[in-house]
Amino acid sequence: MPNALFRQMADTEGWSEATQIGLLLRFIENGRDPSVFLSFLSQCRADSPAAHTDPADRFMWQVVELLGNPGLALTSAFQDYCRNTHDLLTPSQAAERWCCWTAG
Incomplete structure (x- = not known):
């Protein structure tokens, strides 16, 4: 995933460093394809809107x-x-x- 895309998402979502690290670790477990990550985030939000917020x-x-x-x-x-x-x-x-x- 391009660094700029992740930074843009983190800024838009207002993620703390702890949240960013947690998401990146979960992303690594799910592969490195940006479309997989976006799908992963959508699923996290669908499962629990607060799942990505510490x-x-x-x-x-x-x-x-x-x-x-x-x-x-x-x-x-x-x-x-x-x-x-x-x-x-x-x-x-x-x-x-x-x-x-x-x-x-």
């Missing part, structure tokens, strides 16, 4: 929604913040602290 990704998107700023999901600082707090804070607590942290 807990940190779901948490990050919940915080993004509360903050009303989808552009945050593209910043590494915000991704790291969510990855480090997803099992410690609720999405509303994380959103509040992000606002305080970035305003100060």
Whole structure:
């Protein structure tokens, strides 16, 4: 699979590094043909819409929604913040602290 295609898909889907690694490992198990990978992803989504999303990704998107700023999901600082707090804070607590942290 061309690197550009995977990067485009990862950016579009908003996948964290952990999700990307998990998908790539599963892809390797299923062959290297891009059409096979696209079929594989379609099947994953059909089986479970959240199958390709790790807990940190779901948490990050919940915080993004509360903050009303989808552009945050593209910043590494915000991704790291969510990855480090997803099992410690609720999405509303994380959103509040992000606002305080970035305003100060």
